[in-house]
Amino acid sequence: xxxxxxxxxxxxxxxxxxxxxxxxxxxxxxxxxxxxxxxxxxxxxxxxxxxxxxxxxxxxxxxxxxxxxxxxxxxxxxxxxxxxxxxxxxxxxxxxxxxxxxxxxxxxxxxxxxxxxxxxxxxxxxxxxxxxxxxxxxxxxxxxxxxxxxxxxxxxxxxxxx
Amino acid sequence: xxxxxxxxxxxxxxxxxxxxxxxxxxxxxxxxxxxxxxxxxxxxxxxxxxxxxxxxxxxxxxxxxxxxxxxxxxxxxxxxxxxxxxxxxxxxxxxxxxxxxxxxxxxxxxxxxxxxxxxxxxxxxxxxxxxxxxxxxxxxxxxxxxxxxxxxxxxxxxxxxxxxxxxxxxxxxxxxxxxxxxxxxxxxxxxxxxxxxxxxxxxxxxxxxxxxxxxxxxxxxxxxxxxxxxxxxxxxxxxxxxxxxxxxxxxxxxxxxxxxxxxxxxx
Numbered sequence: 001x002x003x004x005x006x007x008x009x010x011x012x013x014x015x016x017x018x019x020x021x022x023x024x025x026x027x028x029x030x031x032x033x034x035x036x037x038x039x040x041x042x043x044x045x046x047x048x049x050x051x052x053x054x055x056x057x058x059x060x061x062x063x064x065x066x067x068x069x070x071x072x073x074x075x076x077x078x079x080x081x082x083x084x085x086x087x088x089x090x091x092x093x094x095x096x097x098x099x100x101x102x103x104x105x106x107x108x109x110x111x112x113x114x115x116x117x118x119x120x121x122x123x124x125x126x127x128x129x130x131x132x133x134x135x136x137x138x139x140x141x142x143x144x145x146x147x148x149x150x151x152x153x154x155x156x157x158x159x160x161x162x
Numbered sequence: 163x164x165x166x167x168x169x170x171x172x173x174x175x176x177x178x179x180x181x182x183x184x185x186x187x188x189x190x191x192x193x194x195x196x197x198x199x200x201x202x203x204x205x206x207x208x209x210x211x212x213x214x215x216x217x218x219x220x221x222x223x224x225x226x227x228x229x230x231x232x233x234x235x236x237x238x239x240x241x242x243x244x245x246x247x248x249x250x251x252x253x254x255x256x257x258x259x260x261x262x263x264x265x266x267x268x269x270x271x272x273x274x275x276x277x278x279x280x281x282x283x284x285x286x287x288x289x290x291x292x293x294x295x296x297x298x299x300x301x302x303x304x305x306x307x308x309x310x311x312x313x314x315x316x317x318x319x320x321x322x323x324x325x326x327x328x329x330x331x332x333x334x335x336x337x338x339x340x341x342x343x344x345x346x347x348x349x350x351x352x353x354x355x356x357x358x359x360x361x362x363x364x365x366x367x368x369x370x371x372x373x374x375x376x377x378x379x380x381x382x383x384x385x386x387x388x389x390x391x392x393x394x395x396x397x398x399x400x401x402x403x404x405x406x407x408x409x410x411x412x413x414x415x416x417x418x419x420x421x422x423x424x425x426x427x428x429x
Binding site for chain 1: 172176179183186187189194265266268269274302318
């Protein structure tokens, strides 16, 4: 089992790096305001599909990298992502049997929670943005979820990541 | 998080993590670099010639202006000698370094940018950054290969300024939503007019004195409010530059304000 349990680490790594790159990629202002939470989607997918590989620890590291690349207070995205990963790992068996649209709703709730934590910490540290600018990315995250889900599942099956 | 926010205790960890993120930043920056490079290398001969010509004309004009500046400087020194006052604009030429802005997006809720110079080029936290046309911002975090800077229009940025016309001092605070600055705590009858040029006063010990910051575009006076609302448009085209100047101020001009340069700070 231990031999089978470690396959496709480069794929996981690649998708995580890709999500981080999409997050810091320059976009026009209108698109910047609706940029979905790519890192959150990657973390949710992998911790749902392979909870024994990607869980709170990886999410925390991704969050720290997100903190540094956003130049935010160190730990705010890490905390938010780790919490989301915790919920996903807890609910992964239920999430897996949901149809995609239902998963999208759950991802919407997750990304609202994620935004709420970030907004909360930003509020404490005195750089709170307006609430609407933080809600619109949650919608685009949910809308993009089916596509991201199909893409990552395809990747996982082709390279039989387990 | 508290340690990072209040005490900056995590700065070393942050700059270590920046090393991990830096390759990503450069990778993301690559397409725009390639576009720049290709638009530079695939231009026609005539375009280059024309550009060369305009640059030469501009250079001559600047040279002519510089001649005038030399005589004005001498005259200023003479007048100051007559008045027996200290010349505080002597040797205000600072050490500068050109840095390039990496085209990566940061937190969409703040006005920040990343430059391709870091602690390996002696960049320090709080270092002023100038554009060709005026003050742009200052460095807030330094990594080994890149640094993050805050624009003067960031909500948490304020810059001490002076009106060039009459020397009225003020503080300009960033208004990120409007991409503007606002002069705070100015009474309704302050001697500030629309189109006044604001220059850095050098009082905050961050920016060297005498660089342009912005122009007043709008003054709203409401008698029921204690202060006038004065909107300033930055002269530096904040979102159009690719290259910026990192400045190491000498702070010789305002020694009496007890400013310390980066070299004097660390023994």
